[in-house]
Amino acid sequence: xxxxxxxxxxxxxxxxxxxxxxxxxxxxxxxxxxxxxxxxxxxxxxxxxxxxxxxxxxxxxxxxxxxxxxxxxxxxxxxxxxxxxxxxxxxxxxxxxxxxxxxxxxxxxxxxxxxxxxxxxxxxxxxxxxxxxxxxxxxxxxxxxxxxxxxxxxxxxxxxxxxxxxxxxxxxxxxxxxxxxxxxxxxxxxxxxxxxxxxxxxxxxxxxxxxxxxxxxxxxxxxxxxxxxxxxxxxxxxxxxxxxxxxxxxxxxxxxxxxxxxxxxxxxxxxxxxxxxxxxxxxxxxxxxxxxxxxxxxxxxxxxxxxxxxxxxxxxxxxxxxxxxxxxxxxxxxxxxxxxxxxxxxxxxxxxxxxxxxxxxxxxxxxxxxxxxxxxxxxxxxxxxxxxxxxxxxxxxxxxxxxxxxxxxxxxxxxxxxxxxxxxxxxxxxxxxxxxxxxxxxx
Numbered sequence: 182x183x184x185x186x187x188x189x190x191x192x193x194x195x196x197x198x199x200x201x202x203x204x205x206x207x208x209x210x211x212x213x214x215x216x217x218x219x220x221x222x223x224x225x226x227x228x229x230x231x232x233x234x235x236x237x238x239x240x241x242x243x244x245x246x247x248x249x250x251x252x253x254x255x256x257x258x259x260x261x262x263x264x265x266x267x268x269x270x271x272x273x274x275x276x277x278x279x280x281x282x283x284x285x286x287x288x289x290x291x292x293x294x295x296x297x298x299x300x301x302x303x304x305x306x307x308x309x310x311x312x313x314x315x316x317x318x319x320x321x322x323x324x325x326x327x328x329x330x331x332x333x334x335x336x337x338x339x340x341x342x343x344x345x346x347x348x349x350x351x352x353x354x355x356x357x358x359x360x361x362x363x364x365x366x367x368x369x370x371x372x373x374x375x376x377x378x379x380x381x382x383x384x385x386x387x388x389x390x391x392x393x394x395x396x397x398x399x400x401x402x403x404x405x406x407x408x409x410x411x412x413x414x415x416x417x418x419x420x421x422x423x424x425x426x427x428x429x430x431x432x433x434x435x436x437x438x439x440x441x442x443x444x445x446x447x448x449x450x451x452x453x454x455x456x457x458x459x460x461x462x463x464x465x466x467x468x469x470x471x472x473x474x475x476x477x478x479x480x481x482x483x484x485x486x487x488x489x490x491x492x493x494x495x496x497x498x499x500x501x502x503x504x505x506x507x508x509x510x511x512x513x514x515x516x517x518x519x520x521x522x523x524x525x526x527x528x529x530x531x532x533x534x535x536x537x538x539x540x541x542x543x544x545x546x547x548x549x550x551x552x553x554x555x556x557x558x559x560x561x562x563x564x565x566x567x568x569x570x571x572x573x574x575x576x577x578x579x580x581x582x583x584x585x586x587x588x589x590x591x592x593x594x595x596x597x598x599x600x601x602x603x604x605x606x607x608x609x610x611x612x613x614x615x616x617x618x619x620x621x622x623x624x
Contacts, residue, residue, distance in 0.1 A: 192369075193282075193613040198366060199526050202329075202369045203368075204215065204334050204571070205316060205320060205330065205333075206368075206369040206370075206372035206373040207310070207372060208316060208371065209312075209313040209330070209333045209334055209337050209369075209373040209376075210333075210337045210341075210373040210374070210375070210377040210378075210379075210380060211315065211376060211377075211380050212309070212312040212337070212374025212570065213305070213308065213309035213312060213313065213334060213337030213338045213341055213377040213380075214310035214337060214341040214375065214376065214377035214378065214381040214383075215256060215380055215384065216282060216305070216309065216312060216377065216382075217305045217338060217341035217381050217386075218341070218380070218381045218384035219286065219343040219379065219388045220286060220289065220304055220305060220342065221301070221342065221381070221382075221386050222386065222505070223286065223490040224289070224290065224293050224301060227290055227294040228293060228318055228467055228468065229292060231293070231294055231295070231296060231467065232463075235293060235459060235463070237295050237296065238296035238302075238450075238451055238454055238455070239297045239451060239455075239572025240295050241295040241297060241447035241448075241450055242443075242444045242445075242447030242448045242451060243294040243345055243444075243447075243556045244291045244292075244294070244443075244447065244494075245297075245440075245442075245443025245444045245446060245500070245501060246333075246440050246441070246443065246444045246499065248287075248288045248291055248292070248352040248440075248502060249292065249439055249441070249443050249444070249500060250440045251284065251288065252284065252288070252439070252440075253439055253440055255280060255282065255284060255582070256284045257306065257341075257361065258278055258305075259278055259280065259281040259284060259285075261585075262281075262285065262303060262304055262307055263303050263307065263501075263583055263585075264332075264377030264583060264584050264585035264620050265277065265309065265585075266310045266311075266335065266488070267333060267357060267583060267585035267586060268354070268585050269314075269329050269331060269359070270328050270357055271585070271587065272325050272333060272477075273324040273406070274280070274329055274509065276308065276314050276318065276551070277311045277314045277331075278311070278314070278475070279311060279312070279315055281307055281308075281311035281492070282307070282308045282311050282312055283371060285303075285304050285307045285308060285502055286304065288307065288501070288502030288503075289301065289303075289304040289502045289503045289504075290482075291502075292314075292496065292501040292503050293467055293468070293503070294604075295447070296450065296451070296454065296466045296467065297446075297447070297450065297466065297467075297496040297501045297503065297505075297597060298373050298465055298466045298467065298489065298492035298493040298496045298497075298508060299467075299468075299493065299496050299497055299502070299503025299504060299505075299508065300468065300493075300503050300504035300505055300506050300507030300508050300509075301342055301468065301503060301504050301505030301506075302338075302339060302342060302343070302504035302505070302506035302619050303502070303503055303505065303506075304342075304502065304503060304504055305338035305339060305341065305504070306334075306335050306338045306339060306504075307338070308338055309334040309336075309337045309339070309341075309373075309377070310316065310331050310334035310337060310338065311334070312334065312337050313330050313331060313333060313334030313337070313373075314327070314330065314331060314334065316330060317330055317439050321408070321552040323493045324530050325365075328366070328545055329365060329366040329369050329398060330369070330378065331422025332354065332363065332366040332369070332370055333353065333356070333369040333372070333373035334353075334354045334373065335352065335353040335356065335370075336350050336352060336354075336370040336371075336373050336374040336377070337349070337373040337374060337376070337377035338350045338377070338408050339352045339353065339374070340352075340373075340374035340375070340377050341374075341377035341378050341380065341381040342381075343388065343553070344378060344381070344382070344556075345378075345552070345553045345556045345557065346374040346375045346377070346378040346556075347552045347553075347555070348373070348549045348550070348552040348553035348556060349374040349377070349378070349549075350367075350370045350371040350373075350374035350390065351370075351548050352546055352548040352549040353366065353370040353371055353373075353374070354366060354367060355546045355548055355549050356544065356545075356546055356549075356583065356586065357586065357587065357589075358586065358587040358588065358589030358590075359545045359579065359581075359586060359587065359589050359590065359591075359592065360588070360589045360591065360592065361589030362548075362558025362589055366517050368386075368401075369385070371448035371471065372567070373475055374619070376484035377599055379380075379420035382491030387454065389392055389470055389473075389474065390476065390590065391477055391533065391536065391557055391558065392477060392478075392558075392593050393527075393530050393531070393533040393558045393559070393562040394477070394527070394529045394530045395527035395529055395530060396527070396530055396559075396561040396562045396565070397526070397527065397530075399564060399565070403526070403565065405569040406524050406525065406526050406570060407526075407534065407565045407569050407572075408569075408572050409423065409524060410517070410520055410526070410531065410534055410535070410538070411534075411568060411569035411571065411572030411573045411576070412573070412576045413516070413520060414439070414516065414534070414535055414538035414539045414540070414541075414542055414569055414572075414573040414576075415519075415539075415541075415542035415574065415575065415576030415578055416542035416577070417486065417490075417512060417513070417516055417539050417579040418509065418538075418539045418540070418541070418544075418577045418580075419540025419542060419543070419571060419576070419577040419578055419580045420490070420520075421490050421493075421494065421505075421512060421543055421582075421616070422543050422577075422580045422581050422582045424487055424490060424491070424494040424498075425493070425494040425497055425498045425505070425578055425582065426498070427494075427498070428446075428494050428495055428497075428498025428499065428500075429497075429498040429500075431498075431499065432445065432446070438446075439500065442499050442500040443499045443500040443501050445499060445601055446495050446496060446498065446499020446500065446501060446502070447499070448465065449495050449499075450492060450495055450496060453492070454466065455617025456540075460465070462488075462492075463560055464617070465485075465489050466492060466494040467519070467552075468511075469489060469507070469508065469511040470507075472485065472511060472515065473502035473510055473511050473514050473536070474498070474513075474623075476510035476515050476517065476518040476528075476532040477514065477528075477529045477532045477533065478529065479516055480518070480528070481518050483522070484519075485511075485515035485518075485519070485602065486512045486519065488513075489507075489508055489511045489515065489610075490512055493505070493508040493512075494520050505543065505544075505582045506540055506544070506620055509539050509540040509543055509544075509582075510536050510537075510539075510540065512530075512535075512539050513534075513535035513536045513537065513538060513539030513540060514532040514533070514535050514536045515528050515532075515535075516533045516535045516539065517531035517532040517533070517534050517536070517538075518531060518535075520535070526565075530562055530565060533554065533557075533558045533562050533565075533566060533570060534554075534565055534566045534569040535550060535569075536554075536557075536566075537550040537551070537553050537554045537557075537566050537570055538550065538566065538569035538570045538572075538573040538575065540553075541569075541570035541571075541573045541574050542573035542574055542576065542577030543577060543578075543580075543581060543582050544581060544582055544583065545574060545577065545581045545586060546574075547570040547571050547573070550566075550570040550602075551563065551566060551567040551570045551571075554566035554567065554570070555567075561577075565592070568619035574592070575592055577590065578592070579591070579596065579599060579604060579607045579608075580604065580608070581604050583604070584603065584604050584605040584608075585603050585604070585605070586602050586603065586604050587601060587602060587604070588600050588601065588602055588603075588604070588607060589601075
């Protein structure tokens with residue numbers, strides 16, 4: 182009888198706690214989904230306007246100066262962006278200022294309007310987490326609960342901006358530390374992710390459909406080919422992360438005045454676009470979604486992935502705002518398209534595998550990436566993609582696009598001493614230039 186009472190009491194307490202988090206997570210999803218809807222609508226407008234008026238790219242450098250000045254005067258406490266959010270989850274100190282949301286939305290809009298090469302996941306994560314954090318005081322959340330709240334905000338933003346709630350839910354749990362999942366936040370992250378996705382769709386925002394047209398029956402040979410491709414995708418993700426951090430390191434080293442860094446990056450991108458010819462280079466700026474779609478259906482130049490890597494590294498490394506994930510989709514899908522010349526798997530399948538696997542390697546999130554493949558391409562293609570994501574994750578090493586991500590469990594037994602360290606310190610241990618993330622202070 183005593184055991185029955187204890188079990189009943191435990192389940193009742195769990196039900197009460199779950200009800201509390203369902204209401205909080207639903208609010209997080211509503212705010213994150215609405216912010217993502219605004220972001221997607223604004224980026225569609227910016228892209229359409231830029232494509233109709235290509236001369237707007239000539240003003241990328243002045244736009245970079247405006248973004249730099251905006252953050253210098255109003256956003257020094259939130260300029261670290263995604264890394265600030267990860268730091269706050271690891272070591273909660275102070276509420277993230279709500280001004281992160283309008284600043285990142287405006288900064289991302291200007292980046293895309295004037296021709297920077299960037300994505301949107303970083304913006305969605307920042308809007309989702311910063312808006313979610315405003316609920317901490319009204320609900321009187323403890324530091325532990327605030328960590329969960331921020332993770333739910335990340336899940337809501339990621340799920341709603343890509344239309345992948347399963348991947349978004351796991352991304353919020355997986356991105357914090359390499360090799361570990363934070364299960365204490367599993368219910369809030371799932372609730373926030375699915376509500377966020379539903380809210381974005383309720384705003385009549387539609388996501389791009391990617392179709393893998395040919396998936397061969399799984400075989401030993403297919404597994405081997407997927408592993409080979411995954412290793413290459415992982416190296417590509419590692420190279421992109423290191424290149425972006427290297428550009429950021431050089432910009433900070435040689436350009437003392439922060440607003441001038443995006444000016445320099447904007448000039449480089451503008452010169453490249455018009456110097457190499459707009460007929461060849463326009464696909465490398467902005468989100469690049471038409472090229473991603475084309476990678477699933479037609480043969481593309483083998484160098485597209487490298488060109489996009491360089492354009493994006495310069496844009497983001499110089500200080501423009503946006504995200505890395507959609508460019509990683511571009512890099513991965515076009516690299517997969519190119520590899521289909523050498524690896525005997527269908528080009529559409531290789532594009533889909535690369536789409537998620539390069540992201541898995543660069544963000545160190547193989548489970549979320551695999552679930553994204555299943556949500557976007559279906560289970561059969563998702564199986565191939567899952568193999569590629571896991572191998573990519575291993576081959577990308579302890580590099581990543583998020584410098585404040587920590588090594589929860591080392592990928593290699595010989596490097597166990599790195600466990601618990603952020604990637605920025607791991608990079609310094611191995612003399613690789615990573616983005617400086619220490620220490621972050623809120624104002």
